[in-house]
Amino acid sequence: MIIVYTTFPDWESAEKxxxxxxxxxxxxxxxxxxxxxxxxxxxxxxxxxxxxxxxKTREDLWEELKERIKELHPYDVPAIIRIDVDDVNEDYxxxxxxxxxx
Amino acid sequence: MIIVYTTFPDWESAEKxxxxxxxxxxxxxxxxxxxxxxxxxxxxxxxxxxxxxxxKTREDLWEELKERIKELHPYDVPAIIRIDVDDVNEDYxxxxxxxxxx
Amino acid sequence: MIIVYTTFPDWESAEKxxxxxxxxxxxxxxxxxxxxxxxxxxxxxxxxxxxxxxxKTREDLWEELKERIKELHPYDVPAIIRIDVDDVNEDYxxxxxxxxxx
Numbered sequence: 357m358i359i360v361y362t363t364f365p366d367w368e369s370a371e372k373x374x375x376x377x378x379x380x381x382x383x384x385x386x387x388x389x390x391x392x393x394x395x396x397x398x399x400x401x402x403x404x405x406x407x408x409x410x411x412k413t414r415e416d417l418w419e420e421l422k423e424r425i426k427e428l429h430p431y432d433v434p435a436i437i438r439i440d441v442d443d444v445n446e447d448y449x450x451x452x453x454x455x456x457x458x
Numbered sequence: 459m460i461i462v463y464t465t466f467p468d469w470e471s472a473e474k475x476x477x478x479x480x481x482x483x484x485x486x487x488x489x490x491x492x493x494x495x496x497x498x499x500x501x502x503x504x505x506x507x508x509x510x511x512x513x514k515t516r517e518d519l520w521e522e523l524k525e526r527i528k529e530l531h532p533y534d535v536p537a538i539i540r541i542d543v544d545d546v547n548e549d550y551x552x553x554x555x556x557x558x559x560x
Numbered sequence: 561m562i563i564v565y566t567t568f569p570d571w572e573s574a575e576k577x578x579x580x581x582x583x584x585x586x587x588x589x590x591x592x593x594x595x596x597x598x599x600x601x602x603x604x605x606x607x608x609x610x611x612x613x614x615x616k617t618r619e620d621l622w623e624e625l626k627e628r629i630k631e632l633h634p635y636d637v638p639a640i641i642r643i644d645v646d647d648v649n650e651d652y653x654x655x656x657x658x659x660x661x662x
Binding site: 357359371374375378379381384385386387388389410412439441442443444445447448451455 | 460463465491492493494495496497498503508510520524528535536537538539540541542
Binding site for chain 3: 461473477480486512514541543549550553557
């Protein structure tokens with residue numbers, strides 16, 4: 357199991373992408389919440405409100421998920437960050453495997 | 459040191475579980491915030507407001523913590539996700555070791 | 561690439577520290593959002609509103625970043641928690657490397 361962290365400019369785009377990833381069974385679950393982002397962009401420190409998403413899926417779906425997020429994402433350079441899960445309760449893992457594409 | 463990520467249906471259950479885990483010294487600290495969850499459940503894509511919790515504890519408490527969360531958690535299939543910390547400042551680690559059960 | 565998680569007592573200190581770290585090119589990006597913290601402190605379970613920060617940077621900047629956060633942070637014992645990223649899309653990594661100090 358892996359967690360993938362990505363960020364969107366607003367709720368509309370976040371919901372749209374996340375629901376598409378769910379429909380395509382590339383993820384089993386997404387947790388979304390607002391944050392304020394501070395970052396370097398074209399020589400200036402920018403600040404934006406964003407929606408951050410924690411996506412939960414199987415490790416072997418990573419490459420396909422990453423490519424699909426790139427296609428769907430409104431940013432030119434989205435952050436698509438993979439963090440491997442070191443352990444998880446068995447019944448949650450079972451659910452996650454069942455709900456994602458074979 | 460490890461981080462454990464779990465999600466609750468509301469603030470009441472989140473606070474209750476987290477305070478019990480603190481009292482039993484199974485964790486040293488918890489950070490809680492709301493999010494919107496989108497996920498597959500019984501053939502449908504569901505959406506719920508949830509409270510997500512980042513729990514901080516010692517690696518050797520993982521099995522005991524996982525079992526205790528299962529007992530206390532209102533969900534049939536909670537997410538109890540372990541992420542290993544790759545490094546941490548020494549004084550925080552010292553505090554975390556002191557505040558958790560021996 | 562690594563993620564560093566740290567928490568601040570309020571927005572003012574969070575913004576100040578994060579903007580300093582950006583100016584010094586010790587990080588490329590920070591995501592900030594409020595949470596409620598529950599933790600042991602001097603024999604009591606305390607609760608506080610905090611601002612949590614996810615910082616994104618290069619792995620080889622970790623030691624310098626950790627020491628700088630310690631200097632700037634208002635807490636006596638801040639949490640400076642490093643999580644290694646297991647993979648990331650190439651164009652984001654390229655951007656992150658370009659925006660951080662050499």
